[in-house]
Amino acid sequence: MVQAINRALRTAMAADPEVLLLGEDIGVNGGVFRATEGLLKEFGSERVIDTPLSETGIIGTAIGMALYGLKPVAEIQFLDFIYPGFDQIVSELAKFRYRSGGQYPCHVVIRSPYGGGIKGGLYHSQSTEVYFTHTAGLKVVVPSTPADAQGLLLSAIFDPDPVMFLEPKRIYRAVTGEVPEGDHRVPIGKARNVREGHDVSVFAYGAMIPPATDACQSLEAEGISAELIDLRTLSPLDTSAVLGSVEKTGRAVVVHEAARFCGYGAEIAAVLAEKAFYSLKAPVARVTGFDTPFPYALENLYLPNAARIREAIVATVKAA
Amino acid sequence: MPLLVSGPVATSTLATEIAPEDLPSIYRAMVVARALDERCLTMQRQGRIGFYVPVMGQEAAQVACAWALEAKDWIFPAYRELGLALVRGVTPEELLDQFFGNAADRLKGRQMPNHYGYRDRNFVSPSSPIGTQITQAVGAAMAARRRNDPIVTIPFFGDGATSSNDFHAGLNFAGVFRTPTIFFCQNNGWAISLPRSRQTAAKTLAEKGAAYGVPGVVVDGNDVHQVFRTVRGARARAIAGDGPTLIEAQVYRLGPHSTSDDPRRYRTDAELAEWKQRDPIGRLKHELVDAGQWSEERDSQLLEEVRADIAGAVQRSESVGAADPLSFLDDVYATRSPALEEQRQQLEGWIQTGLVKL
Numbered sequence: 001m002v003q004a005i006n007r008a009l010r011t012a013m014a015a016d017p018e019v020l021l022l023g024e025d026i027g028v029n030g031g032v033f034r035a036t037e038g039l040l041k042e043f044g045s046e047r048v049i050d051t052p053l054s055e056t057g058i059i060g061t062a063i064g065m066a067l068y069g070l071k072p073v074a075e076i077q078f079l080d081f082i083y084p085g086f087d088q089i090v091s092e093l094a095k096f097r098y099r100s101g102g103q104y105p106c107h108v109v110i111r112s113p114y115g116g117g118i119k120g121g122l123y124h125s126q127s128t129e130v131y132f133t134h135t136a137g138l139k140v141v142v143p144s145t146p147a148d149a150q151g152l153l154l155s156a157i158f159d160p161d162p163v164m165f166l167e168p169k170r171i172y173r174a175v176t177g178e179v180p181e182g183d184h185r186v187p188i189g190k191a192r193n194v195r196e197g198h199d200v201s202v203f204a205y206g207a208m209i210p211p212a213t214d215a216c217q218s219l220e221a222e223g224i225s226a227e228l229i230d231l232r233t234l235s236p237l238d239t240s241a242v243l244g245s246v247e248k249t250g251r252a253v254v255v256h257e258a259a260r261f262c263g264y265g266a267e268i269a270a271v272l273a274e275k276a277f278y279s280l281k282a283p284v285a286r287v288t289g290f291d292t293p294f295p296y297a298l299e300n301l302y303l304p305n306a307a308r309i310r311e312a313i314v315a316t317v318k319a320a
Numbered sequence: 321m322p323l324l325v326s327g328p329v330a331t332s333t334l335a336t337e338i339a340p341e342d343l344p345s346i347y348r349a350m351v352v353a354r355a356l357d358e359r360c361l362t363m364q365r366q367g368r369i370g371f372y373v374p375v376m377g378q379e380a381a382q383v384a385c386a387w388a389l390e391a392k393d394w395i396f397p398a399y400r401e402l403g404l405a406l407v408r409g410v411t412p413e414e415l416l417d418q419f420f421g422n423a424a425d426r427l428k429g430r431q432m433p434n435h436y437g438y439r440d441r442n443f444v445s446p447s448s449p450i451g452t453q454i455t456q457a458v459g460a461a462m463a464a465r466r467r468n469d470p471i472v473t474i475p476f477f478g479d480g481a482t483s484s485n486d487f488h489a490g491l492n493f494a495g496v497f498r499t500p501t502i503f504f505c506q507n508n509g510w511a512i513s514l515p516r517s518r519q520t521a522a523k524t525l526a527e528k529g530a531a532y533g534v535p536g537v538v539v540d541g542n543d544v545h546q547v548f549r550t551v552r553g554a555r556a557r558a559i560a561g562d563g564p565t566l567i568e569a570q571v572y573r574l575g576p577h578s579t580s581d582d583p584r585r586y587r588t589d590a591e592l593a594e595w596k597q598r599d600p601i602g603r604l605k606h607e608l609v610d611a612g613q614w615s616e617e618r619d620s621q622l623l624e625e626v627r628a629d630i631a632g633a634v635q636r637s638e639s640v641g642a643a644d645p646l647s648f649l650d651d652v653y654a655t656r657s658p659a660l661e662e663q664r665q666q667l668e669g670w671i672q673t674g675l676v677k678l
């Protein structure tokens with residue numbers, strides 16, 4: 001997946017001289033996960049900018065560049081380190097268009113690796129996507145395949161609005177797959193049907209797609225037909241895909257590795273309660289991380305796995 | 321700056337130079353740090369520990385600085401402070417327990433290696449986000465002043481951290497409130513792949529203090545005497561109520577940023593070779609030998625002894641069992657919330673049925 005991200009950046013930069021990158025260790029070092037490998041050589045240090053260690057500096061200057069008409073793509077080394085720049089994101093980036101009555105759109109893309117599974121402990125593992133989905137004015141995208149990573153990133157770079165592009169680092173190298181050539185875009189705001197089913201709808205995204213896929217596949221033998229939807233854009237949510245699936249299956253399981261309380265699953269459950277109540281045959285189930293900081297040595301206990309997802313699906317199907 | 325200096329201020333009576341008889345102990349601490357680094361880098365490659373941040377090259381600055389402090393002074397470390405921890409009496413075994421995240425680890429296996437804190441050593445628990453400890457140290461200094469405790473607080477951070485928000489806010493507050501704080505910046509030349517020149521257009525990091533009314537000093541961090549003398553001086557000033565000091569210790573990171581890093585991607589072998597010649601351990605050894613306080617023979621004896629100690633510690637630490645699986649649900653709050661109580665029971669069930677595994 002990380003190569004697909006690299007390709008999308010290269011494609012966008014080759015297509016449009018206004019696209020430029022900024023972040024820590026992205027130039028000579030090619031990014032700590034190598035997402036920007038080779039780009040400094042190809043596009044030069046005016047378009048691949050190694051910055052001082054300051055997230056507010058990175059995001060604030062990216063905003064200024066965007067106001068002036070460029071298309072900056074900022075890399076924040078780990079999502080856990082974005083908070084020194086949080087003010088620039090929620091008070092500024094998300095609100096520029098709105099507060100200026102539409103005069104100052106601000107199309108910055110912020111890419112950041114996020115999530116657990118690499119033994120990163122408290123500060124290299126967190127899934128805090130809902131801080132951003134809760135902020136009006138930001139789009140939030142999470143790819144789970146190389147093709148989506150490439151296609152969604154290209155869409156994000158040429159989107160008129162600010163986009164938080166969250167990269168599930170656990171599957172940077174673990175998930176591979178074919179990627180179409182060239183400027184092939186995947187639309188923001190559209191979920192992807194990973195597998196069709198009629199007994200239960202499973203909603204997941206990012207690094208939860210592989211274990212959710214395993215869980216759904218393993219239930220086939222037991223006669224449970226699970227539909228798996230990769231949400232891939234968390235904001236704006238593809239509500240019709242969510243409702244359409246549950247109107248068909250009557251059951252829903254939401255999976256995310258972020259903490260449970262006020263996690264993204266709460267929004268899905270609320271949408272279903274409001275808009276699909278009469279289609280539901282069973283309570284909506286959530287398979288999530290725990291309401292704790294992210295632990296180091298015990299991370300395998302923290303992260304939802306295929307077995308937990310499977311159990312939740314079975315319980316939901318058996319409930320009614 | 322009357323706000324906080326409410327009571328009488330103290331005068332430090334501590335010596336301004338290292339006692340010659342202390343030098344072998346200082347040297348020993350540096351040798352232990354180097355040997356533990358080497359051992360941990362190897363164990364990381366073997367997959368026995370998950371990650372490691374070496375201190376290699378910064379031993380003199382850290383050990384001499386810690387030597388100049390008093391045990392009651394509060395250290396606010398970052399993640400590369402092995403030398404400080406050793407002087408504060410943290411044993412290799414305790415450190416290894418933290419690196420393994422085992423049942424004996426005081427942090428209960430929660431933090432990545434190197435993020436250790438020990439309340440009884442006035443060694444505050446660090447996080448990974450760069451710079452955050454700097455303002456906290458200033459706050460602790462304000463509190464100590466309010467209680468008339470004659471101590472200093474001392475945040476440790478790198479050259480990269482001087483670009484962080486908290487560096488600026490911390491110096492500013494310390495200047496305004498004249499806090500007893502020593503800002504100890506280890507300028508090791510690099511912030512991962514970014515050279516010092518990429519963090520600031522200023523000639524030195526120390527001069528950044530001037531804008532906040534905080535005196536800044538550059539020291540050769542490979543010279544234990546200079547570091548000790550400067551820290552003692554800053555400490556005396558702070559205790560006397562004369563306010564904070566920013567110290568820039570110029571050192572070099574001889575190893576990788578961490579075990580996830582490959583420095584050959586961004587720095588030259590020539591640069592590394594040049595700094596290897598200034599290795600602080602070799603330098604102090606020569607000084608001790610020249611002064612007749614040390615010999616090659618004692619040196620190899622020491623190395624052998626230290627390596628054997630560490631090997632023993634590794635063996636003991638590695639045989640300690642894993643952290644209690646349910647323990648990661650503790651310490652979120654002073655008492656467990658109803659939701660956490662429920663999640664704990666759920667997890668217990670999942671462990672019993674084998675649904676989740678370590």
Ligand SMILES: Cc1ncc(C[n+]2csc(CCOP(=O)(O)OP(=O)(O)O)c2C)c(N)n1
Binds near residue numbers: 055077449480482
């Ligand atoms: C706020 C924040 N941004 C980015 C990082 C990622 N990161 C970890 S260490 C580091 C470089 C720090 O350099 P420096 O302050 O010089 O300390 P050194 O590692 O050299 O001791 C970076 C960028 C981080 N930990 N925190």
Ligand SMILES: [Mg+2]
Binds near residue numbers: 478479480506510
């Ligand atoms: Mg540094």
